[in-house]
Amino acid sequence: MMAQGVRPDLLAALEDRGHRLTSPRRRVIDHLSEKLEGFSAEQVHEELPDVGRATIYRTIKLLVEAGVVCKLALPNGSPKYSLARFEHHHHTFCIRCGNVGEFRAATIERIIRALGTDIPGEILGHRIEFYICCEQCLEREEA
Amino acid sequence: MMAQGVRPDLLAALEDRGHRLTSPRRRVIDHLSEKLEGFSAEQVHEELPDVGRATIYRTIKLLVEAGVVCKLALPNGSPKYSLARFEHHHHTFCIRCGNVGEFRAATIERIIRALGTDIPGEILGHRIEFYICCEQCLEREEA
DNA sequence: CTCATTGCAAATGGTTTGCATTGGG
DNA sequence: CCCAATGCAAACCATTTGCAATGAG
Numbered sequence: 001m002m003a004q005g006v007r008p009d010l011l012a013a014l015e016d017r018g019h020r021l022t023s024p025r026r027r028v029i030d031h032l033s034e035k036l037e038g039f040s041a042e043q044v045h046e047e048l049p050d051v052g053r054a055t056i057y058r059t060i061k062l063l064v065e066a067g068v069v070c071k072l073a074l075p076n077g078s079p080k081y082s083l084a085r086f087e088h089h090h091h092t093f094c095i096r097c098g099n100v101g102e103f104r105a106a107t108i109e110r111i112i113r114a115l116g117t118d119i120p121g122e123i124l125g126h127r128i129e130f131y132i133c134c135e136q137c138l139e140r141e142e143a
Numbered sequence: 144m145m146a147q148g149v150r151p152d153l154l155a156a157l158e159d160r161g162h163r164l165t166s167p168r169r170r171v172i173d174h175l176s177e178k179l180e181g182f183s184a185e186q187v188h189e190e191l192p193d194v195g196r197a198t199i200y201r202t203i204k205l206l207v208e209a210g211v212v213c214k215l216a217l218p219n220g221s222p223k224y225s226l227a228r229f230e231h232h233h234h235t236f237c238i239r240c241g242n243v244g245e246f247r248a249a250t251i252e253r254i255i256r257a258l259g260t261d262i263p264g265e266i267l268g269h270r271i272e273f274y275i276c277c278e279q280c281l282e283r284e285e286a
Numbered sequence: 287c288t289c290a291t292t293g294c295a296a297a298t299g300g301t302t303t304g305c306a307t308t309g310g311g
Numbered sequence: 312c313c314c315a316a317t318g319c320a321a322a323c324c325a326t327t328t329g330c331a332a333t334g335a336g
Binding site for chain 2: 315316317318319
């Protein structure tokens with residue numbers, strides 16, 4: 001796993017909204033910047049034991065509000081988060097290892113717009129999730 | 144709201160799986176049978192005060208496992224449930240009143256199958272949710 | 287200097303569980 | 312009769328909040 005430095009959009013998310021760049025927040029952002037996969041709030045707390053639990057939850061919430069981190073509600077278990085890579089996208093969730101991925105598909109958006117007639121009321125947003133067995137887990141299975 | 148009697152599929156869901164048709168369970172099923180819209184477990188508990196909270200949660204869980212009730216995880220707030228009306232379907236969630244609806248769209252399924260190539264790994268399932276302002280709320284707004 | 291932010295610990299809230307009692311088959 | 316199911320209360324667990332202390336700008 002290669003370090004790529006702090007993600008500038010995470011820092012900007014706080015600065016642009018007038019939040020202070022305190023050292024606990026910087027620690028959280030530095031840590032999340034390395035994340036290539038989905039994570040839970042509690043997991044981040046375990047990985048950064050000397051940042052207060054409340055601060056971790058509060059910082060993640062700020063990042064979600066700013067749109068640079070996505071919150072994924074799962075049918076069971078606590079919510080998973082992931083760094084937003086694309087402007088608008090959907091998620092994949094590996095039911096084996098729990099990793100959250102991201103994908104964008106213009107096709108889907110077009111269909112969904114056409115689908116408006118099937119839906120009673122005004123469509124304000126949508127969410128699409130794919131439950132998958134990811135490539136790594138498939139490989140692991142073959143081995 | 145017109146009573147339509149107990150939904151036979153809810154009763155069958157318990158019988159077929161070897162669960163007893165006790166009177167608390169029958170109370171829950173009778174009550175849910177009248178539900179035209181989404182509900183939360185806690186809401187059912189309020190509406191049936193003399194059925195133990197634990198029994199309500201346990202019964203709903205049985206019905207979800209049997210596939211006759213759907214569990215809808217929302218990005219915030221507790222899960223909502225709804226009676227399953229179609230074999231395979233997706234949900235609409237009104238962000239004003241919180242009502243959960245159901246719709247089926249064969250088109251979507253076809254597209255999704257074609258989309259497999261965009262997704263790394265094996266697709267095992269999917270979920271689509273629409274966040275809407277439902278017709279009732281739109282009307283209410285106009286008034 | 288001042289006020290946003292922190293960190294702890296306590297509170298919260300929905301859900302689950304342990305266990306003695308009950309009642310369906 | 313017997314074991315599954317109940318109901319209460321306590322336990323759980325992730326998340327939130329109150330509040331005094333702290334530190335960024």
